[in-house]
Amino acid sequence: MTDNPKTIEDKLGLLQYRTDEGNSHITVDQEKFKADPIKAILYACPAKVYVEDTQTGECIVNYENCVECGTCHVVAPDYVRWFYPEGGKGVHYRYG
Amino acid sequence: MDEEFEVLIIGAGPSGISAAIALARAGVEVVVLERGEYPGAKNVYGGILFTHQLLKLLPDAIDSAPFERAVTRRRFGALGDDREVAMDLKVGHWREKPYNHTMTALRGRFDRWFAEQAEEEGAQVFAGFMASELLVENGRVVGVKVKPGDDEMRAKVVISGEGAQAFLARQVGLMPPKLPQRHMITNIKEVIGLPREKLEDRFLLEGNEGVAMEYFGEPVKGFFGMGFVYTNQESVSIGLGLTVHDLITSKETLNDFLEHFKNLPTIRKLIEGGESLEYAAHMIPEYGYNHLPKMSMPGLLLVGDTAGLINGSVYHEGTNLAMGSGLAAAETIIAAKEAGQDIGSAEALASYKEKLENNFVLKDMKKFRKIPDFFNNKPHILRDYPKHVTQWLEDYFTISETPKDEIERGIINKVKKDIGLFSFAKDMFGVGRSVR
Numbered sequence: 144m145t146d147n148p149k150t151i152e153d154k155l156g157l158l159q160y161r162t163d164e165g166n167s168h169i170t171v172d173q174e175k176f177k178a179d180p181i182k183a184i185l186y187a188c189p190a191k192v193y194v195e196d197t198q199t200g201e202c203i204v205n206y207e208n209c210v211e212c213g214t215c216h217v218v219a220p221d222y223v224r225w226f227y228p229e230g231g232k233g234v235h236y237r238y239g
Numbered sequence: 240m241d242e243e244f245e246v247l248i249i250g251a252g253p254s255g256i257s258a259a260i261a262l263a264r265a266g267v268e269v270v271v272l273e274r275g276e277y278p279g280a281k282n283v284y285g286g287i288l289f290t291h292q293l294l295k296l297l298p299d300a301i302d303s304a305p306f307e308r309a310v311t312r313r314r315f316g317a318l319g320d321d322r323e324v325a326m327d328l329k330v331g332h333w334r335e336k337p338y339n340h341t342m343t344a345l346r347g348r349f350d351r352w353f354a355e356q357a358e359e360e361g362a363q364v365f366a367g368f369m370a371s372e373l374l375v376e377n378g379r380v381v382g383v384k385v386k387p388g389d390d391e392m393r394a395k396v397v398i399s400g401e402g403a404q405a406f407l408a409r410q411v412g413l414m415p416p417k418l419p420q421r422h423m424i425t426n427i428k429e430v431i432g433l434p435r436e437k438l439e440d441r442f443l444l445e446g447n448e449g450v451a452m453e454y455f456g457e458p459v460k461g462f463f464g465m466g467f468v469y470t471n472q473e474s475v476s477i478g479l480g481l482t483v484h485d486l487i488t489s490k491e492t493l494n495d496f497l498e499h500f501k502n503l504p505t506i507r508k509l510i511e512g513g514e515s516l517e518y519a520a521h522m523i524p525e526y527g528y529n530h531l532p533k534m535s536m537p538g539l540l541l542v543g544d545t546a547g548l549i550n551g552s553v554y555h556e557g558t559n560l561a562m563g564s565g566l567a568a569a570e571t572i573i574a575a576k577e578a579g580q581d582i583g584s585a586e587a588l589a590s591y592k593e594k595l596e597n598n599f600v601l602k603d604m605k606k607f608r609k610i611p612d613f614f615n616n617k618p619h620i621l622r623d624y625p626k627h628v629t630q631w632l633e634d635y636f637t638i639s640e641t642p643k644d645e646i647e648r649g650i651i652n653k654v655k656k657d658i659g660l661f662s663f664a665k666d667m668f669g670v671g672r673s674v675r
Contacts, residue, residue, distance in 0.1 A: 183487040237517060
């Protein structure tokens with residue numbers, strides 16, 4: 144048996160997705176993100192959807208990794224706009 | 240679509256499907272919209288299904304529903320550093336039907352089966368369709384916008400069992416636009432596969448027996464929350480949750496907490512050698528009774544998590560409150576229809592909240608109404624007590640040539656130093672008051 148996943152990235156590999164290619168269900172207001180001294184979405188998102196671009200300081204949104212818990216827009220309601228992916232798209236839990 | 244249905248239900252979870260079954264059985268026309276590819280594809284919980292409402296609705300479910308195990312043992316532990324103190328309750332006859340109405344189940348299987356029961360009663364369940372917005376005309380909800388596509392679906396009543404995010408309820412102002420960081424709990428869990436025999440040996444289980452273990456203190460590093468381990472047939476569900484407020488404060492990822500929890504000495508051996516099958520995250524709206532949303536408006540009822548129907552306390556009940564609210568919503572509509580009323584009118588829907596107040600759903604939530612605020616205002620209780628209490632007990636049971644009298648005095652001095660005798664008494668009184 145292979146080693147069990149420990150990191151978020153590896154654990155996401157256990158999941159099935161029906162990705163809505165080219166159609167993100169998340170938008171981030173970049174100026175407000177940059178102005179936020181805490182940027183808690185970077186660690187509060189359990190799927191590491193949000194990554195800070197070290198060059199530009201902007202927030203990269205890997206929406207295809209989203210596990211649809213909704214934590215991000217509770218953490219940062221002022222600059223994360225999160226809504227469900229379209230019907231039938233997104234994460235596809237088998238156990239839940 | 241110009242057709243108008245009698246009842247449109249948003250979300251094929253426990254609350255929505257309970258309502259759908261009861262309504263369809265009474266001859267009410269019901270349509271359910273589910274955004275997942277199948278019912279259950281988006282649904283996540285800890286792992287315990289409380290079945291008294293389910294069995295009221297479907298008495299045969301005790302034999303036919305895809306449960307995992309019957310919970311005959313419940314363990315509540317406080318973990319501090321490498322110490323554990325636990326209350327462990329095992330009841331032999333809970334292995335007999337109806338199994339204390341406490342079953343483990345996996346939602347991918349259960350919700351799919353449950354929705355099939357609704358279809359058999361005559362409800363139409365459309366999976367893969369999301370209600371993106373409520374349609375409101377003259378102060379009354381008259382339907383929803385559906386995605387994908389630009390269709391509208393109209394109904395005399397919409398029941399929103401949309402779940403914790405409650406977008407639709409917030410859209411029409413039944414609750415504030417922002418979800419509260421101190422009351423929204425993000426949970427993550429892993430399902431870890433273990434061969435049946437190994438699992439039953441490790442957890443001391445026979446046949447279909449299962450165990451629910453919950454841990455305060457160290458798993459969540461003293462924040463308001465808990466870690467859990469529940470046994471399925473051939474897997475364990477292990478996870479934990481924190482309020483968004485605490486998660487922001489912690490500066491760590493929930494996965495860091497989970498890996499820390501999984502590696503604690505008391506937990507590690509339980510899951511050793513298992514194979515991770517799935518990772519999941521979901522939110523629990525633990526507003527408590529004092530902060531519930533408005534439950535209805537003309538043309539709309541809220542059920543389940545959407546309405547914040549969670550009994551946090553020590554019970555961690557949700558599925559039964561969801562089902563109970565779905566049944567109450569159905570009863571409200573059925574009674575209005577029988578009385579010849581407009582089933583979506585304010586008068587028709589007014590009795591819904593009363594029904595919840597008069598059964599276990601809001602009676603239990605009311606009993607524990609002080610808990611969410613109490614622990615939010617006194618974070619030191621869950622932060623400090625597991626660590627200190629386990630330390631005091633360690634000292635008490637440490638065997639050495641130090642005379643026991645001296646050990647006892649040492650412990651009392653530690654209580655004075657760690658908490659203070661007066662503060663200790665006050666905290667205990669406060670905990671007692673919060674559940675009364």
